[in-house]
Amino acid sequence: MDSESHRPRQVGRGAKVRDAVHAATLAELVEKGYAALTVEGVALRAGVHKTTLYRRWADRESLVADALADLSAMDVPIPDTGSIESDLRELARSLVRMMTAPKGRALLAAMFSGAADVPGVAEARRQVFDDRFRRAEPVVARAVERGELPEGTDPSELLKALAAPVYFRLLVTGDPVDEITAERAALLALAAARAGALRRR
Amino acid sequence: MDSESHRPRQVGRGAKVRDAVHAATLAELVEKGYAALTVEGVALRAGVHKTTLYRRWADRESLVADALADLSAMDVPIPDTGSIESDLRELARSLVRMMTAPKGRALLAAMFSGAADVPGVAEARRQVFDDRFRRAEPVVARAVERGELPEGTDPSELLKALAAPVYFRLLVTGDPVDEITAERAALLALAAARAGALRRR
DNA sequence: GCTGTAACGCAACTTGGAGTTGCAATGGAT
DNA sequence: ATCCATTGCAACTCCAAGTTGCGTTACAGC
Numbered sequence: 001m002d003s004e005s006h007r008p009r010q011v012g013r014g015a016k017v018r019d020a021v022h023a024a025t026l027a028e029l030v031e032k033g034y035a036a037l038t039v040e041g042v043a044l045r046a047g048v049h050k051t052t053l054y055r056r057w058a059d060r061e062s063l064v065a066d067a068l069a070d071l072s073a074m075d076v077p078i079p080d081t082g083s084i085e086s087d088l089r090e091l092a093r094s095l096v097r098m099m100t101a102p103k104g105r106a107l108l109a110a111m112f113s114g115a116a117d118v119p120g121v122a123e124a125r126r127q128v129f130d131d132r133f134r135r136a137e138p139v140v141a142r143a144v145e146r147g148e149l150p151e152g153t154d155p156s157e158l159l160k161a162l163a164a165p166v167y168f169r170l171l172v173t174g175d176p177v178d179e180i181t182a183e184r185a186a187l188l189a190l191a192a193a194r195a196g197a198l199r200r201r
Numbered sequence: 202m203d204s205e206s207h208r209p210r211q212v213g214r215g216a217k218v219r220d221a222v223h224a225a226t227l228a229e230l231v232e233k234g235y236a237a238l239t240v241e242g243v244a245l246r247a248g249v250h251k252t253t254l255y256r257r258w259a260d261r262e263s264l265v266a267d268a269l270a271d272l273s274a275m276d277v278p279i280p281d282t283g284s285i286e287s288d289l290r291e292l293a294r295s296l297v298r299m300m301t302a303p304k305g306r307a308l309l310a311a312m313f314s315g316a317a318d319v320p321g322v323a324e325a326r327r328q329v330f331d332d333r334f335r336r337a338e339p340v341v342a343r344a345v346e347r348g349e350l351p352e353g354t355d356p357s358e359l360l361k362a363l364a365a366p367v368y369f370r371l372l373v374t375g376d377p378v379d380e381i382t383a384e385r386a387a388l389l390a391l392a393a394a395r396a397g398a399l400r401r402r
Numbered sequence: 403g404c405t406g407t408a409a410c411g412c413a414a415c416t417t418g419g420a421g422t423t424g425c426a427a428t429g430g431a432t
Numbered sequence: 433a434t435c436c437a438t439t440g441c442a443a444c445t446c447c448a449a450g451t452t453g454c455g456t457t458a459c460a461g462c
Contacts, residue, residue: 114237
């Protein structure tokens with residue numbers, strides 16, 4: 001607890017180094033992936049000596065985990081526009097924005113280049129997926145109540161149908177992901193839901 | 202060229218070793234991923250000495266690439282049942298079968314744990330995705346001609362909509378992927394296409 | 403502006419897996 | 433039974449991870 005009170009000194013240098021290292025780690029993740037990320041490479045890019053990294057972070061995994069730590073800063077509010085169409089569009093757009101931002105791209109790079117089971121990365125994944133999905137489910141529930149979607153529409157299935165095309169392009173094909181992708185994903189999920197293809201089993 | 206004629210001897214031992222090493226490589230890929238795959242680990246599992254691997258394969262990358270080489274054996278015929286619904290169902294089912302089979306799981310593990318840019322792996326990916334997608338496009342074209350789908354439906358978009366939920370579960374969530382997944386993916390893609398959400402822009 | 407101390411730079415380690423080499427042992431085809 | 437390609441084995445080099453001891457720098461407080 002209160003780490004501020006008994007170590008009030010030397011915050012300037014430390015903070016600068018930490019930020020530089022975080023930025024360097026994210027950049028290396030995006031450029032080379034986790035497998036090819038070396039501690040010396042990060043140190044060099046951050047303009048810092050290797051030993052300094054090992055004094056502040058336990059190992060390579062901690063380094064990456066910490067750089068990805070506060071994904072909560074990227075967390076977006078859940079829309080409630082009164083229309084399922086614009087709600088879904090908004091959800092898709094913020095997903096695209098998140099995953100094309102540097103931190104999102106670094107998270108993807110980490111998760112899909114060998115760091116999937118690193119504790120910190122797995123936690124970041126949970127934060128971005130599970131939590132976000134759970135928080136978005138009321139959007140679907142409200143649409144069902146308003147009669148915009150068929151009774152029995154599965155919120156989880158609909159949200160997965162919304163996100164799947166975006167991730168498919170990000171991970172499998174390598175097609176550009178932009179607002180048009182979000183738009184089409186929203187329309188696709190909406191059409192399927194209206195047709196009753198996303199009902200609870 | 203004719204490698205059979207001037208090296209007719211010693212095929213028995215070599216073939217046995219090759220098969221054992223291939224199997225061991227695929228197993229290690231699935232269990233640990235590419236990043237954590239060690240040559241000594243493969244050698245140990247295959248019951249073979251490390252040096253033997255380095256004499257038959259140039260390096261770790263070649264080892265993995267060769268183990269994944271003949272994905273053509275997994276290639277499935279393109280359905281033409283006369284109905285887009287059963288065609289899509291069949292496509293989704295064979296996709297699920299392919300990706301839950303040992304070789305498919307190993308391919309996924311290789312592609313998404315650090316070996317994405319290894320030449321042989323990239324080629325296998327191309328073979329499984331691009332080629333297969335291109336070959337499946339006539340299925341959609343025929344359905345449009347039959348009037349089952351709206352004019353202007355984009356074959357590529359429809360096939361991506363079909364595959365996306367499957368890969369989403371395989372790669373992002375870790376939900377089980379089975380016939381039900383295939384069924385739902387087919388219904389989802391079909392509903393979206395019928396609603397005109399997958400038209401060419 | 404001076405000083406004390408925490409944080410940093412530096413060099414020299416150990417460890418472990420990739421990849422190599424020379425030589426001895428083995429086993430299948432003839 | 434013999435031959436020789438293939439395999440087993442041990443002893444290497446190389447590189448990045450991670451560690452340690454000590455000298456150096458730069459900020460906080462006075």
